[in-house]
Amino acid sequence: MNLNFSETEERFRGEVRAFVAAKLPAALRDKVLGHKRLEREDFLTWVRILNTRGWVAPGWPRKFGGQELDPARQLILEEECALAGAPPVLPFGPRMVAPVIMAFGNAAQQEYFLPRILNGEHWWCQGYSEPGSGSDLASLKTRAERRGESYIVSGQKTWTTLAQYADWIFCLVRTSQEGRPQEGISFLLIDMKSPGVTVRPIVMLDGEHEINEVWLDNVEVPVANRVGKENEGWTYAKFLLGHERVSNAALGVSKRALRELKAIAAATPAGSGRPLLEVPRFRDRIAEVEIDLMALEVMVLRVIAMDRERHTPGPEASLLKLHGSQIQQTISELAMEALGPYAPLHQPLALSADWAGAPAGPPLGPGVTGRYFNFRKTSIYAGSNEIQRNIIARHMLGL
Amino acid sequence: MNLNFSETEERFRGEVRAFVAAKLPAALRDKVLGHKRLEREDFLTWVRILNTRGWVAPGWPRKFGGQELDPARQLILEEECALAGAPPVLPFGPRMVAPVIMAFGNAAQQEYFLPRILNGEHWWCQGYSEPGSGSDLASLKTRAERRGESYIVSGQKTWTTLAQYADWIFCLVRTSQEGRPQEGISFLLIDMKSPGVTVRPIVMLDGEHEINEVWLDNVEVPVANRVGKENEGWTYAKFLLGHERVSNAALGVSKRALRELKAIAAATPAGSGRPLLEVPRFRDRIAEVEIDLMALEVMVLRVIAMDRERHTPGPEASLLKLHGSQIQQTISELAMEALGPYAPLHQPLALSADWAGAPAGPPLGPGVTGRYFNFRKTSIYAGSNEIQRNIIARHMLGL
Amino acid sequence: MDFTFTEEQTQIRDALRRFLSETYTLERHRRIARAGSGCDPEIWAQFAELGILGLLIPQPLGGIGGNAFDALVVMEELGRALVIEPYLATALVGAGILVRAGSPAQQEILAGVAAGKTRLALAHDEPDSRWRLGAIATRATREGAGWTLKGRKAMVVDGAGADYLMVSARTESGLSLFLVPGPTERLTRAALGTHDGSSVAEIALDGVRVPADALIGSEGGALALVEAAREVAIAGLCSEAVGAMDALLALTLAYVKTRKQFGVPIGGFQALQHRMADMLLHAELARSMSYLATAKLAVPDAGERRRALSAAKFLIGRSARLVGQEAVQMHGGMGVTDELATSHYFKRLTLINASCGDRDHHLDEFAAGMITSFPQALLSRSAANASAPRSSG
């Protein structure tokens, strides 16, 4: 039993730290740490920088351009980047569609798509959810009809994160009405520039545009863009979901958010000359979430170790998702509460990096309340926390 | 809209206060306030005193010896008695079996039983629950077979509070196996001295003896002791449960417990010369439960007003039970936490009024932790809080 | 005891609810919010028409002379309909102060308030005061027959749109309140939007000159006025929150009864049913405390009154959080979009908590009062012979 990172792992952490310090542009870092709105180019800039070192998808097999980095090092990489203020590497390409293409795609698909994920040429988005099918994914209705060497796809996908920037979308579509709902589903790769694809923004409760509806109106998709066999997409879909292991724990970004929360509370006067950080009631709550974060980190390391041991993902990722999402929500709520009377302010202009004005209220204030509102999503997306509890009850408790 | 008690109600409160101050024996009061173990005679002493004023069952119709006091005055009476340190008037006779006898019993039953409830001659206990039927009451198995002018009753009842003191038990028994489980149930009054009745103590987790199993082994019960019609007992049972309206909110005893909690926290040194009552973290929690108690009190008054308005009990009593039980549990838990390192002590001798020794630890300490343990029951008994939530969901939300 | 509303109150409620449900749709709400001023003139005129702008103004001064429970009824309806217009600021807080302490000349303004022509704003809180009513740094110094005001005010509801500001400032004899016309020299107002679409302002007073008769009430007597105004505001916010929770609970209930997953309405899942039962409990606790808060407004004992108001504001903040968060969660993805009313109620409920003191602030106030009111006599009994060693029990 040894909970420390090994010496070589710590050395790797040093390498990451040095790389990020040297390569992350200061303007981009300030944008991230200042919670400015990130544009398409911001994400891509960082992807290209990471790619010079092979760190866009470091866990991939070497034959596909990866480094076969173990999960502990991937965790270190992700955490150091997050703490230093790098934009996140979005999971849709490297951690979602890529593993499916690697495992079930053909050689042509692998050769074409994988390098373009690494170099940022293809921005991917996820076509899973539909208006009627949230937690009940298998009830999806988007239909693909075979016509010669193409599928004609019609339907509507929703909650599609950053689809406004995407080049490709991976979609679950219904290719058969026979059997159980799970049985007639196929996994298609669709070019967003195809005629018939329309992206419509969904405005979130914080007023920001992050998610979209994607309408597919008789979109022609070459059969060659189907991954694996027809009607077996459900297997691939589950494989993909099982692949998102520890990143839903959001360890790195929560550490950064906690650091920021303390800075806000330390800068907030709370009467009697004390900052809010020293008011016992508030201090207690920060302390509690910090302890929860410590426990989450050990849990993440344990799950990584378990996965390594048994060579197959178990249901414990649901515990990480549950706890990690609650921590994200708690930190964002405490930050809002720290703002006190200033919490109501909504200053969308202040979220733009170009804006030259000075925001009203506390300097770290803009965006804080919006983030609290926005982060209600963390217990809803990627399998709602209700679904996670169902999974835990069934697969860990045998109920 | 007016949330104050009327002048005449306040006058009534004054009368109660004066009566209790004059009549409640000091030794008995100290026993109650000191949380000593109460004996059969302690309860009966107070019942006899109350009976001199007609206050054992003041809500009963005049023709049965009551005063037709409205629920607001009953609440005042109960609260003032509780705050002054009187033993509770147990509900099993006056508030449970009596309304059933009044509504569905015959004249002979009414004449015989009701006066004996008022004067304390009959101590009643409740024979509803069985080992296999907790929340699912209708699944009860105790059987009564008709033999001439008697029933022969066999089965087992459980969770029977203070059955060790009881003269009579009212029982739900199965008189028919036909139809739905609810259909073959009858309501019998059984003399505890009947041959075949055995009471076996159940030790509670705090080491005290408060509840019992009651075994019925071929007990002969005159048919004359059946209330109402054969096989229609379920109706009477539900009537009885619907009758317990606001007393499950435990308003009076929780007020007394809160007062005591503050006394404990004020007497507990917490470092830097401050009592625990002034440590913000702990003070906050006391304040929160006090606020919850304020809200509960208004809720109780609202439910009383609603009942008066529509002349029939609604499902809101479930809200009172839910909230009231949680308040009882919170107060008892805070008292235990106030004891700090002394919480583990178990001093059962100190709960006896006869014991001449001095307890170890804080003077108000003995019994506090046991009470926390014991009060876990408040979310289990009288319809578990899960059942209350089911009722609320079905009858108030229409789910 | 009596929990019924009068016939008049029922009439006000019905009329207002009818008007708002027809007129104040979510689309209208969104349009008003986007416009930025936080107040739709057409709606405001209708409020005047309905008589509610003069609710607390005595009839001789142009109003209808209603009471605190009338205000409760109105605020519940405004909460139910997600109204962002600054009704509370003008009709309850502002008018309340002038009715209570305004000079006859100042009270002439009230007819305009009732008629929907004049809006009022209390400019009291400051950048670092964090709801502490006494933490005021703005100063008023005598100059000739008048006063000069210097300082900053923060988060002033409707501060940019109001026709008159009531500005608190320190003078030699304590805190004083001044009536200042909105557009005034050396006074700048920066309008700021909030997450619920209403408008607040930061106000800078850079040597604002006002005449002697700008003083509201007596010099040094403002703290009592501001405290009373804050109490009225708290009761109003509590009622508004109760109305919003009612509506949100109804929305959520309708959603879980129709939204299907795995072939059945999600309202059939027991885990959600039990959580909805808790939502209802907390909404009903909130309603109870809202009634109590309004009832206690009239109690002369300041300690008792403030304890009840702080208790109510705390508990309602807690209920609003639970009901709001759970409603969003039960709506799933739809709950975090701008499309349904759900997220708007959630945001408004969140912001109500941050107005006039949040949960922490009021728990603190309540607890401080709790300790001073605790009977110290009980202490001596229990503290006696605290730690001598004893034989086992």
Place this chain on the structure above:
Amino acid sequence: MDFTFTEEQTQIRDALRRFLSETYTLERHRRIARAGSGCDPEIWAQFAELGILGLLIPQPLGGIGGNAFDALVVMEELGRALVIEPYLATALVGAGILVRAGSPAQQEILAGVAAGKTRLALAHDEPDSRWRLGAIATRATREGAGWTLKGRKAMVVDGAGADYLMVSARTESGLSLFLVPGPTERLTRAALGTHDGSSVAEIALDGVRVPADALIGSEGGALALVEAAREVAIAGLCSEAVGAMDALLALTLAYVKTRKQFGVPIGGFQALQHRMADMLLHAELARSMSYLATAKLAVPDAGERRRALSAAKFLIGRSARLVGQEAVQMHGGMGVTDELATSHYFKRLTLINASCGDRDHHLDEFAAGMITSFPQALLSRSAANASAPRSSG
């Protein structure tokens, strides 16, 4: 990183679990608890036989020279089996102090400890100290070649049954620790029972004379020893709680799978399923923190070490509360009786929270460390230009 146990640890675990599951039945537990001494000689002898009493004692001194993770394994099993014997007090805390700081003569006692012949108790806490390690009033004054001890000790685990007490007392140079035989003149021990059946004592030292060589370690050096002992105790209690939670969760799971209401096992009700999922989450968080606490015992940086231990004790107290309360609730009426093991686990988990500092105490300790460790540099950046008025965003 490595979360596996060594083969030796697995052997200890298996042997201990086998022994306890055969021997330490609920009936036996109840019998030992009723006897009042909190220690069954037969069980204790078996512990010696299994080698666990000498776990932390180096081989040359008669033990097996194990490490902190060996202790974790043992404590988890003791927790799982509801063992009330004072293993922690003697084998981890007491022996740990003598191994660390005992003179060669004092260390001779350790062979007896390993052999199950000698029990030790740390007598440190006092009636009003409420877990604050420095709040000690007992005094030791030099008299001739020896010392005289005066004061009171409270809630001393196994204080009445131990063969040796380690008594802390103030001397001129600070806090010092003295080894005192259990039965000693002018020392009275009042045994007290606790709700989990174990035994603690109140101890009065009414001028107890001890020789010069009774001093453990250096004069004035006791605080460090007591702190280290407290850290070991916290890690041990955390592991014990994890074992108890495992067992309680398993019990509850078995119960809800078999107990039927309305014709189906109650484990089929989704409301309970979701709550059990939360129980599991909290039990796993607790296990994670228990590992962390034990791992950090060896860290030289006192701040880092203590923060981790306080964090663990807090979180495990929180988990223990949730798991314990929920387990009782799900057992319904059966959960509040003495009959099932359920209530005994619940009580033990509750009492673990009250040992060596409860949730509040450790949250306080952790938070104090958090503030001193917070990088003040971040502050200046964010505090800059705090409250100038600005134009709207």
